[in-house]
Structure formats: structure tokens, C-alpha cells
Amino acid sequence: xxxxxxxxxxxxxxxxxxxxxxxxxxxxxxxxxxxxxxxxxxxxxxxxxxxxxxxxxxxxxxxxxxxxxxxxxxxxxxxxxxxxxxxxxxxxxxxxxxxxxxxxxxxxxxxxxxxxxxxxxxxxxxxxxxxxxxxxxxxxxxxxxxxxxxxxxxxxxxxxxxxxxxxxxxxxxxxxxxxxxxx
Numbered sequence: 164x165x166x167x168x169x170x171x172x173x174x175x176x177x178x179x180x181x182x183x184x185x186x187x188x189x190x191x192x193x194x195x196x197x198x199x200x201x202x203x204x205x206x207x208x209x210x211x212x213x214x215x216x217x218x219x220x221x222x223x224x225x226x227x228x229x230x231x232x233x234x235x236x237x238x239x240x241x242x243x244x245x246x247x248x249x250x251x252x253x254x255x256x257x258x259x260x261x262x263x264x265x266x267x268x269x270x271x272x273x274x275x276x277x278x279x280x281x282x283x284x285x286x287x288x289x290x291x292x293x294x295x296x297x298x299x300x301x302x303x304x305x306x307x308x309x310x311x312x313x314x315x316x317x318x319x320x321x322x323x324x325x326x327x328x329x330x331x332x333x334x335x336x337x338x339x340x341x342x343x344x345x346x
Contacts, residue, residue: 164224164237171216172241176248179209179314183252187261195271206314208243213238213318214325214339221329234326246311253310254303263299 187217220237221229229237239330255265276289299305 164220167216167224168237168240168244171212171217171219175216175241175245177208178212179206179245180248180252180335182209184256187256190222191267192228201225203317206317207321209316210242210314210321212245213241213321214329217325217329219273221331223346228331229329230332231330234329235322236331238322238325239319242315242322246314247260249314250307250310251344254307255322258303265300268328308334 183202186198186201186205189201193201217234217334219239221234225233240343272293273290276286281289300309
């Protein structure tokens with residue numbers, strides 16, 4: 164099992180990391196609204212390997228059968244490995260290559276708040292919350308925890324769906340009758 168988990172977890176994690184490294188510099192050009200869609204599309208693509216990892220485990224290591232519980236365990240393990248890659252990649256990118264990310268993102272949120280037409284008091288509360296978020300985001304542990312929460316729900320959903328689709332139990336043989344056949 165370890166071989167399958169590592170193989171698919173590492174491939175998924177490396178794919179996720181590579182796509183993030185390519186997409187992050189483009190975020191300034193596409194904008195944060197479109198960046199959400201691009202980011203989550205890339206996350207879903209990398210988590211498709213969860214399905215293939217469960218299927219590979221079922222076919223190669225489990226004799227063609229797998230319970231939902233075992234399939235879930237395989238899938239969530241691959242998901243966790245991928246999430247670790249995602250978090251580590253973001254931490255490297257954020258703290259080394261885009262230290263101004265939160266300033267730009269905060270400016271986007273402020274612009275969005277102004278455009279929404281909220282009251283001055285609500286706008287002031289929003290601005291205070293944005294400033295607090297900027298401070299918290301510079302804490303590596305807070306940053307890592309928040310970053311982990313981005314891909315994990317997607318991976319969990321794909322794991323649950325894949326485990327449900329791929330579960331396969333052994334077929335029970337019909338009980339043979341011990342009664343003699345009469346002519």
C-alpha cells in the first residue's frame with residue numbers, strides 16, 4: 164500500500180506544486196476573481212490522481228476488490244500528501260517570491276468593498292479585518308493552516324466520490340443445495 168500511496172501522492176503533489184508555481188505569477192494579469200477559478204481548477208486536476216491511486220491499489224494490491232473504508236484510507240492518504248506539497252509550495256512562493264501578495268490582495272478586497280456600496284461603518288470594520296488578516300498571514304503557522312484548508316475540502320470530496328465509485332466487494336457464490344436432484 165505504501166508504494167501506491169507514495170507514487171500517486173508524490174505525482175499529485177508535484178503536479179499541484181508545478182501548476183501553482185506556474186499560475187501564481189500570472190495572478191496579477193488575470194485578477195483575483197479569475198485566479199480563484201484557475202486555482203481551484205488546477206487543484207481538482209491534481210486530485211484526479213486520487214481516483215487513479217485508489218483504482219491502482221484495488222487492481223494491483225487488493226486482488227480487484229476494495230471496501231469503501233479501505234478506498235477512503237488510500238484516497239485520503241494521497242490527498243494529505245498532495246496538501247502537504249501544496250502548503251510547502253505556497254510557503255516557499257509566498258515568503259520568498261511574492262512577499263507583497265497580501266498587500267495586493269488586501270487592495271483587491273478594499274476595492275471590492277468600496278464597489279459593493281457598503282456603509283462607512285461596515286467598510287471601516289472590513290478594513291480593520293483586512294489589516295488583521297495581513298498581520299496573521301505573515302505568521303508561518305497561520306499561513307500554513309489557512310493554505311491547507313484551500314485544497315483539502317476538494318481532495319476530501321474527490322476521495323469520498325472515488326471511494327464510493329471504486330468500491331468492489333467479492334461476489335458471494337450462491338449456496339449449493341445439499342438436497343439431491345429428483346427426476
